[in-house]
Amino acid sequence: MNVIETSGLGKRYGSTWVLHECTLAIPAGHVAALVGPNGAGKTTLLNLAVGLADPTAGAVTVLGGKPAGSPAALDSIAFVAQDTPLYKNLPAADMLHLTANLNRRFDQHFAEARLGELGIPLNRKAGKLSGGQQAQLALTVALARRPRLLVLDEPVAMLDPVARHDFMATVLTAAADDGVSVVLSSHVLAELERVADYLILLSRGRVQVAGEVEDLLASHRVLTGPAAEASKYAERPVVHVRRGQAQAHLLVRATVDDPVPPGWEAHPVGLEELTLAYLREPGAGALPGPARSRNTQPSEVTQ
Amino acid sequence: MTALTMPARPKRDAGLRPVPWRRMAWVTWRQHRAALGGVAAFLGAFAVYLWLTGLQMHHAEAAYCHPAGSLGCAINFTGRHGETAIIVSIALQAVPALIGAFIGAPVLARELETGTFRYAWTQGIGRLRWTVGKLVPLAVAVTAAAGAFTVLFAWYNQPWAAAGYVTPFSARVFDLLGIAFAAWTLAAFAIGALAGMLIRRVVPAIAATLAVYAGLAFATGLRLREHYITPLVTHSTSLPGSAWIISHWYTKGGRLVSQSAISQELRGYHHAPTTQVGPNTFQTVLNPVPYLTQHGYTNWTSYQPASRFWPFQWIEGGWLLALSALLIAITVWLVRRRAA
Amino acid sequence: MVIDKSNGAPGGGAGASPAGGGLYSDQHLRVSDAEREAATGRLAEHFAAGRLDQAEFDDRVGRAMSARTRADLNGLFADLPETGSPAVPELPRGGGSTPGGGPRGPGSPIEFRLDAASGVPTYLQLVQQVEHALRLGYLKPGDQLPKVRDVVASLAINPNTVLKAYKELETKGLTAGRPGQGTFIQATLSQVALPELTGLHKSLLGWLTTAEAAGLDQDGIVALFTSALRDFHERRGGTGDRRGAASAETEGVA
Numbered sequence: 001m002n003v004i005e006t007s008g009l010g011k012r013y014g015s016t017w018v019l020h021e022c023t024l025a026i027p028a029g030h031v032a033a034l035v036g037p038n039g040a041g042k043t044t045l046l047n048l049a050v051g052l053a054d055p056t057a058g059a060v061t062v063l064g065g066k067p068a069g070s071p072a073a074l075d076s077i078a079f080v081a082q083d084t085p086l087y088k089n090l091p092a093a094d095m096l097h098l099t100a101n102l103n104r105r106f107d108q109h110f111a112e113a114r115l116g117e118l119g120i121p122l123n124r125k126a127g128k129l130s131g132g133q134q135a136q137l138a139l140t141v142a143l144a145r146r147p148r149l150l151v152l153d154e155p156v157a158m159l160d161p162v163a164r165h166d167f168m169a170t171v172l173t174a175a176a177d178d179g180v181s182v183v184l185s186s187h188v189l190a191e192l193e194r195v196a197d198y199l200i201l202l203s204r205g206r207v208q209v210a211g212e213v214e215d216l217l218a219s220h221r222v223l224t225g226p227a228a229e230a231s232k233y234a235e236r237p238v239v240h241v242r243r244g245q246a247q248a249h250l251l252v253r254a255t256v257d258d259p260v261p262p263g264w265e266a267h268p269v270g271l272e273e274l275t276l277a278y279l280r281e282p283g284a285g286a287l288p289g290p291a292r293s294r295n296t297q298p299s300e301v302t303q
Numbered sequence: 304m305t306a307l308t309m310p311a312r313p314k315r316d317a318g319l320r321p322v323p324w325r326r327m328a329w330v331t332w333r334q335h336r337a338a339l340g341g342v343a344a345f346l347g348a349f350a351v352y353l354w355l356t357g358l359q360m361h362h363a364e365a366a367y368c369h370p371a372g373s374l375g376c377a378i379n380f381t382g383r384h385g386e387t388a389i390i391v392s393i394a395l396q397a398v399p400a401l402i403g404a405f406i407g408a409p410v411l412a413r414e415l416e417t418g419t420f421r422y423a424w425t426q427g428i429g430r431l432r433w434t435v436g437k438l439v440p441l442a443v444a445v446t447a448a449a450g451a452f453t454v455l456f457a458w459y460n461q462p463w464a465a466a467g468y469v470t471p472f473s474a475r476v477f478d479l480l481g482i483a484f485a486a487w488t489l490a491a492f493a494i495g496a497l498a499g500m501l502i503r504r505v506v507p508a509i510a511a512t513l514a515v516y517a518g519l520a521f522a523t524g525l526r527l528r529e530h531y532i533t534p535l536v537t538h539s540t541s542l543p544g545s546a547w548i549i550s551h552w553y554t555k556g557g558r559l560v561s562q563s564a565i566s567q568e569l570r571g572y573h574h575a576p577t578t579q580v581g582p583n584t585f586q587t588v589l590n591p592v593p594y595l596t597q598h599g600y601t602n603w604t605s606y607q608p609a610s611r612f613w614p615f616q617w618i619e620g621g622w623l624l625a626l627s628a629l630l631i632a633i634t635v636w637l638v639r640r641r642a643a
Numbered sequence: 644m645v646i647d648k649s650n651g652a653p654g655g656g657a658g659a660s661p662a663g664g665g666l667y668s669d670q671h672l673r674v675s676d677a678e679r680e681a682a683t684g685r686l687a688e689h690f691a692a693g694r695l696d697q698a699e700f701d702d703r704v705g706r707a708m709s710a711r712t713r714a715d716l717n718g719l720f721a722d723l724p725e726t727g728s729p730a731v732p733e734l735p736r737g738g739g740s741t742p743g744g745g746p747r748g749p750g751s752p753i754e755f756r757l758d759a760a761s762g763v764p765t766y767l768q769l770v771q772q773v774e775h776a777l778r779l780g781y782l783k784p785g786d787q788l789p790k791v792r793d794v795v796a797s798l799a800i801n802p803n804t805v806l807k808a809y810k811e812l813e814t815k816g817l818t819a820g821r822p823g824q825g826t827f828i829q830a831t832l833s834q835v836a837l838p839e840l841t842g843l844h845k846s847l848l849g850w851l852t853t854a855e856a857a858g859l860d861q862d863g864i865v866a867l868f869t870s871a872l873r874d875f876h877e878r879r880g881g882t883g884d885r886r887g888a889a890s891a892e893t894e895g896v897a
Contacts, residue, residue: 071319071429074425074428077425081418083418086419097333102326102330102426102433103322103427104427105427145427168799169796172799172800173795175801176791190759194801197804214807
């Protein structure tokens with residue numbers, strides 16, 4: 001089952017197209033990271049998936065074909081928006097009660113126990129909690145709904161490192177215990193490799209990369225060798241080139257079984273390096289399925 | 304390691320029964336109880352004031368104003384309490400606007416302004432039920448409160464009506480009596496709700512609601528109301544005091560005479576008859592009507608008789624109710640349209 | 644008298660109450676067979692240390708095996724000190740405190756750590772830490788590896804990563820999963836006998852002296868060794884350790 005499936009999805013605000021022709025199929029049982037620079041369209045894509053906006057073109061379905069925003073979808077998807085909106089003048093206990101009343105399913109015991117473990121007092125107004133506590137409160141009420149899919153929009157952007165760690169620990173434990181699928185957007189690349197096992201790279205409103213992290217890392221290598229020979233490998237699917245006077249690094253689409261040219265060295269790629277390389281090459285793409293990969297000449301970065 | 308209690312997932316519901324309405328009632332109450340409490344306190348304080356001053360007015364009217372028009376009435380009733388009554392009725396004109404603005408506008412505007420709609424509209428209940436579950440109970444609550452208040456005001460106003468001080472159609476009190484007050488409050492609420500949805504910011508929405516309401520109220524009082532039923536026309540000069548005089552004109556030979564022509568005609572009117580009304584007391588009454596009538600002018604008056612008070616109330620209440628329903632329907636439709 | 648044991652001791656604890664007890668004291672909760680067995684193991688250690696005589700030991704083991712609730716088990720240790728390494732000190736409660744002192748159930752001897760900057764893939768770090776722990780004796784056959792959800796909760800990593808690491812260990816034959824219970828060590832790494840190790844150490848020192856005399860510096864030595872290691876594996880047609888070799892080449896000897 002695909003938790004989010006889009007085909008040719010596009011969204012226009014006024015005369016600006018924020019998303020173009022996005023086609024995605026995010027499988028269930030994963031923690032999928034939606035990555036891209038600011039303004040790439042991540043929030044828009046998530047809003048479309050949870051039914052807060054309507055597509056201008058194309059379609060989006062969730063949880064195996066349910067229309068986004070339909071009652072069945074709302075029932076099983078929990079969304080925590082950017083800046084974790086809460087009713088600031090309501091105490092945490094009322095926030096729980098509110099969520100319980102707005103949904104068919106709410107695990108009150110879990111929510112209270114969780115807040116107790118975190119040391120969040122039930123009778124303090126949400127506005128008086130720290131940023132990390134507010135985020136945890138928003139996450140707790142979301143998870144207490146027992147969703148099948150948890151959607152998070154830049155959830156940790158405003159949090160200090162400890163709060164960030166605890167927040168993600170909660171999310172990932174829900175994935176481990178309950179099999180909740182997670183789709184979260186982020187523009188912090190460094191922590192992705194630890195957390196995500198599916199990557200979607202959104203750049204200027206288009207899906208540039210989409211696939212399992214394991215597959216992506218297994219299918220890319222960095223070849224380091226003489227700069228003079230770099231252009232010889234133009235016919236390989238080269239994503240990005242960095243070159244100095246004598247030495248060049250090519251990020252190529254190759255696996256560990258592909259032969260390394262003599263005189264060259266091959267290294268595996270980390271997720272951050274891979275992501276940055278694609279972000280620097282808007283013309284390159286790595287999408288599942290043969291029909292989608294594009295082999296345009298990469299630009300070269302002279303050091 | 305933090306103990307993360309995650310008990311076994313309860314069995315997923317079979318069919319998708321919609322979330323019951325009564326759950327939404329608690330949500331609406333909890334989120335708006337401060338505003339509702341504020342309105343209740345405000346109306347309550349006003350009610351206490353009306354009750355206390357009203358008692359005084361009732362006593363004074365009973366004691367001094369039978370017969371009405373006597374000097375004692377003029378001093379002890381009208382003179383002492385008249386100004387208060389006028390100020391109160393003017394102040395009350397603003398109450399529906401305030402209620403509508405401060406209860407109606409924030410319902411949607413606050414969610415949109417603070418971003419909490421991203422929470423509220425992604426809950427299982429769905430945005431349609433959420434919106435209707437908020438707007439309808441609040442509308443009913445403010446309308447009922449206003450209706451109850453009208454009963455008190457009618458009692459408060461009764462001595463003034465009895466003394467002939469104010470007619471039922473008087474612009475000052477028509478929309479405070481009958482069902483008009485409740486209907487205006489409902490309309491203000493509906494305007495507030497729609498303004499909140501369109502403007503998306505609380506303070507500007509409140510301001511806009513007050514402005515639109517004021518415009519509508521003035522337009523109705525000054526221009527619209529008199530036309531609900533075609534006014535009666537007569538050339539009698541003695542109309543009951545309770546009638547609502549709408550306009551007054553002259554014709555000569557079947558044609559309307561302009562005001563300037565009348566003024567021209569009246570320039571020749573120097574010799575007013577002087578009548579003796581008592582020893583050493585002469586009265587000169589400048590009443591142009593008989594003079595003009597003698598000169599071939601016909602006097603016409605259009606008016607609404609007092610008996611039409613309730614029909615007018617129903618008409619005004621009716622169109623305000625229809626307007627409110629329309630505005631609320633538009634608001635709900637806008638919510639549904641998924642403008643994120 | 645019940646001693647509230649914050650469960651950080653590597654020997655595991657039967658009384659898994661949250662640090663601080665308080666609202667969530669669970670002394671009334673039922674215990675599992677695994678917890679009873681763990682308690683029996685601890686009693687055995689106390690007996691071996693001489694704190695209990697044979698009669699007391701037999702009696703307490705009997706009571707442990709018939710214990711119903713956590714309070715029952717905790718009562719058996721009321722007059723016994725903590726075994727093994729000192730208990731993890733209780734960490735202050737508060738939104739966002741790093742996990743470490745909370746309940747873990749019948750625990751694992753080891754705890755994972757993550758070096759985010761090392762460049763080594765996460766799952767591989769977990770595998771290497773298990774192998775390292777085996778070599779150093781922190782883990783013995785029969786010991787349980789930390790539960791997947793506990794690793795996820797303390798390190799904030801993807802559960803599939805932990806599953807992948809555990810699967811790799813199973814493929815290497817080092818561990819075996821018991822359904823419903825967890826993952827357990829079933830073998831040790833092939834041990835090299837001490838005389839052999841000494842001999843290898845000595846020949847390495849000789850090689851290093853030669854390399855230094857030839858003019859190689861430390862990094863040069865490491866690079867040379869890494870490339871030779873890779874060639875060695877490739878010549879052997881190395882299967883399982885391909886990735887290990889590949890990652891070794893970028894950051895030196897694992």
